[in-house]
Amino acid sequence: MVAKINVGNSLFGALTYNQNKVDEGEGRVLCSNKMPEQEDGMFDIHSCMRYFNCQLPQDIKTEKPILHISLNPHPDDVLTDNQLAAIAEEYMQKMGYGQQPYIVYKHEDLERRHLHIVSLRVDAIGRKIDDSNNFYRSKAITRELEKKYGLHPAEKKQQGETFDFKKVDVSKSNLKIQIGNVIKPLVVQYKFQSFNEYRSLLSLYNIQVEEVRGEVRGRKYNGLAYSAMDKNGNKVGNPFKSSLYGKTAGYEAVYSRIEKSKMEMKDRKLRNEIIRKIRPLLQNTLAKKEFEDKLSRSEIDVLFRENEAGRIYGVTFIDHQSRCVFNGSRLGKEFSANAFEERFNGIPIRERITPMEIPEEKTDHVGTLPDRGGLMEGVGEGLLSIFQFESQNADLEEDGSYHRMKKKKKKQRRIKF
Numbered sequence: 001m002v003a004k005i006n007v008g009n010s011l012f013g014a015l016t017y018n019q020n021k022v023d024e025g026e027g028r029v030l031c032s033n034k035m036p037e038q039e040d041g042m043f044d045i046h047s048c049m050r051y052f053n054c055q056l057p058q059d060i061k062t063e064k065p066i067l068h069i070s071l072n073p074h075p076d077d078v079l080t081d082n083q084l085a086a087i088a089e090e091y092m093q094k095m096g097y098g099q100q101p102y103i104v105y106k107h108e109d110l111e112r113r114h115l116h117i118v119s120l121r122v123d124a125i126g127r128k129i130d131d132s133n134n135f136y137r138s139k140a141i142t143r144e145l146e147k148k149y150g151l152h153p154a155e156k157k158q159q160g161e162t163f164d165f166k167k168v169d170v171s172k173s174n175l176k177i178q179i180g181n182v183i184k185p186l187v188v189q190y191k192f193q194s195f196n197e198y199r200s201l202l203s204l205y206n207i208q209v210e211e212v213r214g215e216v217r218g219r220k221y222n223g224l225a226y227s228a229m230d231k232n233g234n235k236v237g238n239p240f241k242s243s244l245y246g247k248t249a250g251y252e253a254v255y256s257r258i259e260k261s262k263m264e265m266k267d268r269k270l271r272n273e274i275i276r277k278i279r280p281l282l283q284n285t286l287a288k289k290e291f292e293d294k295l296s297r298s299e300i301d302v303l304f305r306e307n308e309a310g311r312i313y314g315v316t317f318i319d320h321q322s323r324c325v326f327n328g329s330r331l332g333k334e335f336s337a338n339a340f341e342e343r344f345n346g347i348p349i350r351e352r353i354t355p356m357e358i359p360e361e362k363t364d365h366v367g368t369l370p371d372r373g374g375l376m377e378g379v380g381e382g383l384l385s386i387f388q389f390e391s392q393n394a395d396l397e398e399d400g401s402y403h404r405m406k407k408k409k410k411k412q413r414r415i416k417f
Contacts (some may be wrong), residue, residue: 001142001151002072003091005134007064007121011052014068014118015045017246018105027107030115031085033092034101048103048118055101057126065122067097071115071142074152079113081106087145088115094141096129097121168206168228170236175228179207179240183226183249190318191261191270192325198254200303200316201325202226208235211251222251265324274300274319275331282334288344304340312341 008014021027022043029043035051056065071088073079079087088104102119121129146153165186168178182205192198195211202209212223225239226249242250265271281294288304295302299321305314315328315337328335 001074001077001087001146003138003142004070004072005138006068006070008066008068009064011049011066011118012045014066015048018103018107018116018118019043019045019048021105021107027105027116030081030104030106031089032101032103033089033098035103043103052101052120055124056120057122057124060122060126062122062126062128065120065128067100067102067117067119067121069117069119071117073114077151079149083149084113084115087149088117090145091141092117092119094144095134095137096131100129165205167204170206170228170230175237176240176244179226179228180245180249182207183209184245187249187253187257190323190325191257191265193258193262193265193330194327195254195258197316197325197327198258200327201318203229203233203303204301204318206230210239212241224249224251224254270322270324271326271331273322274317274324274326275335277319278317278331278335282343286343288340291344305337310345312337312345315340 018027022029032043034055035043035048069091071091073084073087084106085104089098092098092100092102097119100119100121102117105116105118107114107116121131123129143153145151165182166178168175168182172178183202186201186205190201192201199209206229208227208229210225210227212221212225214221224242226242226245227235227239228237230236247253277298277300278295281291281298285291285294292302295317299319301318301320303314303316303318304312305316306312315335317326317328317331317335318324319326328337328340333339
């Protein structure tokens, strides 16, 4: 079982997140402590806010008095609601929050059932409850609970386990849940250096992502919307706004992951590693399908993007062992779209002398512009006054540096001659 501890200052935000799950039929309250239920046994945000605020002292000596914990059993663990409630109560007691007011929600929006606990981390006089070494204490407690309740050691399985991502099946009705089961762990586990590479990665699992930009009450808005696709790449149903999946899959999280990936992938070892895998497979391979099959056996997916005439204009490699995504142009000219167009379609871009002389890819289009009507219905909900869809036609790095590189090359030629 994995526990994640978050602290903050917005009680309303924590309660709203969980209440939305309840309202959508994807969650419910399992139990509570020092939180009187209403006559109908239900909870609502206003009553919960009132109960919590009654127990918050006037003089709070910490900036972040709110505690929001998620408890995540292994997907193979089958537990009753009574067992889950007992685990939550025992965890809170052992962590030192047993006498605090709290409410325990069971979330069912993923195939993996998990718990969320909202509580206070200050005592009756406003002092922060001792949370020293909380990370290590929490790990020790979850291991203890795993043994007591016969749970799978999820912490160990997480460390080297390849997540079993499944393609979205549009024939099933739970598209929102299917998409969430992919994008949440994928954003954390894979490295990609541009939004295009992220889109390519998602397309493997029949998911399309688009940026949404507009204004809400005079304030600029940047967001993401996710859609399911059929096997032909056609969008099915209305898009789902990223906020439905929490911050992990949102605009800021994705672009933060892009920047982090750039730092992690500065080390050329990752790039050289996938080149060493791909290059031998290219030798004596003149058919695109044969090349795709060879890569697949090496746990690498390759995505070729073609126009209506069948010309290859983009290529992306996804190495599932290192969990890295590379546009072909990042790996060198011999792995660019133009090189594969010449190799597989037999159309010379120009006379080939060496692979390094093949013209560089300028753009790397993925997908098409989204259906504005469907996105307005799925994302706007009456809030956004203006929507603008950004087609990511070029990698972030290529967008500015491509022209600088060309100028540099021209300058070098002049010096040489």
